[in-house]
Amino acid sequence: MKLNIVPLKFSNDPLLRKLIENLSLFFREIEIFYTLIDIEKSYSPERRQYYSTRILESVIKSNPEPDGYILIITELDLFVPVLTHVFGEAQLNGRFSIVSVCRLYEEFYTAESDNKIVVQRSLKEVLHEIGHNFGLLHCKNWECVMHASNNVENIDIKGNTYCDECFGLLKAKNIVF
Numbered sequence: 238m239k240l241n242i243v244p245l246k247f248s249n250d251p252l253l254r255k256l257i258e259n260l261s262l263f264f265r266e267i268e269i270f271y272t273l274i275d276i277e278k279s280y281s282p283e284r285r286q287y288y289s290t291r292i293l294e295s296v297i298k299s300n301p302e303p304d305g306y307i308l309i310i311t312e313l314d315l316f317v318p319v320l321t322h323v324f325g326e327a328q329l330n331g332r333f334s335i336v337s338v339c340r341l342y343e344e345f346y347t348a349e350s351d352n353k354i355v356v357q358r359s360l361k362e363v364l365h366e367i368g369h370n371f372g373l374l375h376c377k378n379w380e381c382v383m384h385a386s387n388n389v390e391n392i393d394i395k396g397n398t399y400c401d402e403c404f405g406l407l408k409a410k411n412i413v414f
């Protein structure tokens with residue numbers, strides 16, 4: 238399975254390298270992929286955030302039939318209208334997902350920065366969104382990366398891979414790593 242990572246307003250190269258290193262356990266082929274994304278239409282001046290669904294739509298429009306999966310990784314702060322923010326969004330059973338690391342940085346909340354924790358949080362949220370691409374729904378198991386998280390405390394508590402049950406569902410769908 239091939240994963241294309243699309244950096245969008247993303248300047249943290251060491252984090253990107255760490256993510257690729259960790260994701261290569263799941264994907265045989267990972268490529269950095271650049272594509273034109275119109276983010277102006279997704280910006281809300283009132284909220285000073287970007288509407289994740291619109292960003293996804295823009296990428297889907299320019300790549301309707303991608304070779305493998307497409308993950309947009311960004312430092313932009315994302316929202317959907319009913320929520321104050323989202324860490325990411327993905328198509329269920331689709332090929333496209335987006336993850337924002339904006340609120341995964343410890344310095345978003347405290348004065349301290351912690352590189353290890355941002356790698357762990359980012360990896361969990363990427364595997365979570367890609368899990369939706371694979372057709373997985375939210376999982377009640379706290380050990381599972383498919384557990385829903387609306388704050389970083391919840392991300393830190395949950396496990397960093399799929400639980401046995403979710404792995405079983407992936408196997409049943411012939412998604413094997």
Ligand SMILES: [Zn+2]
Binds near residue numbers: 365369375385
């Ligand atoms: Zn989810």
Ligand SMILES: [Zn+2]
Binds near residue numbers: 377381399400404
């Ligand atoms: Zn699970």
